[in-house]
Amino acid sequence: SPGLYFVATPIGAARDITLRALDVLASADVLVAEDTRTLKHLLRLHGITLGDRPVLAYHDHSGPETRDRIVARIAEGRAVAYASEAGTPLVADPGYQLGRAAIDAGLPVTTAPGPSAAIAALTVSGLPSDRFLFAGFAPNAGGPRRKWLRDLAGTDATQIVYESPRRLAAFLADLATTHGADRPVVICRELTKKFEEVRRGTAGNLATALKDQPVKGEVVVLIARAEAQVADEDTIDAALDAALERLSV
Numbered sequence: 001s002p003g004l005y006f007v008a009t010p011i012g013a014a015r016d017i018t019l020r021a022l023d024v025l026a027s028a029d030v031l032v033a034e035d036t037r038t039l040k041h042l043l044r045l046h047g048i049t050l051g052d053r054p055v056l057a058y059h060d061h062s063g064p065e066t067r068d069r070i071v072a073r074i075a076e077g078r079a080v081a082y083a084s085e086a087g088t089p090l091v092a093d094p095g096y097q098l099g100r101a102a103i104d105a106g107l108p109v110t111t112a113p114g115p116s117a118a119i120a121a122l123t124v125s126g127l128p129s130d131r132f133l134f135a136g137f138a139p140n141a142g143g144p145r146r147k148w149l150r151d152l153a154g155t156d157a158t159q160i161v162y163e164s165p166r167r168l169a170a171f172l173a174d175l176a177t178t179h180g181a182d183r184p185v186v187i188c189r190e191l192t193k194k195f196e197e198v199r200r201g202t203a204g205n206l207a208t209a210l211k212d213q214p215v216k217g218e219v220v221v222l223i224a225r226a227e228a229q230v231a232d233e234d235t236i237d238a239a240l241d242a243a244l245e246r247l248s249v
């Protein structure tokens, strides 16, 4: 049926795609991709033929003309499937503006859900999963990154960050300052791929370990929530006494 279908694709292992996602890719009238070559490769791997269906390229910064053209196809009654380069569209990937435009035009938006590195990393991290904040990519430059981290530090939830392997050591050094060297941190690298690795430690010891040992591949950093400051009875009594004294009662 007509509409915009956001299709999640693998984050590594090529077989991590749902049967329904393959059905949508096989039956959509129009295929749209962040990277048309990646999508064509995925289709070939899974034996899906394109026939005479177009594969259009789309990023959120492609501009309103491309977006309007895609929305027009949906409005004509076509099923349009959108896939980003890897994982779930819109998650640190294009798709938000396209979805918004379709919704504003009163058109159906649906999804064939599947892998996302953020959720995969949370799953294996061993950090509390009851409440989490996906923060996306950290800013590249030191100053903005430290400010961004300071704003994140008090968050009462597990924090999930995408970071480039080149900047990981600098990121961890900043993290040890903004969140404290003892803050539990987990680094998930190359999930679902051959060199999958999960390193658990603290901001301080991981910063030291990775300082002279650059990593390769794709990385997700997870940060434990700030420890709740629970006051015991003596602390509360002392604070009360001090307050009463100030009032000179």
Ligand code: SAM
Residues within 6 Å of the ligand: 011, 012, 084, 086, 087, 088, 089, 090, 091, 092, 093, 115, 116, 117, 118, 161, 162, 163, 164, 188, 189, 190, 191, 192, 193, 218, 219, 220
């Ligand atoms: N849309 C994707 C998703 O749903 O996860 C994310 C796309 S974003 C442009 C790419 C970033 O995701 C990488 O820099 C890395 O932080 C993370 N990532 C993607 N695949 C990964 C993997 N297999 N292992 C670890 N991190 C991964």
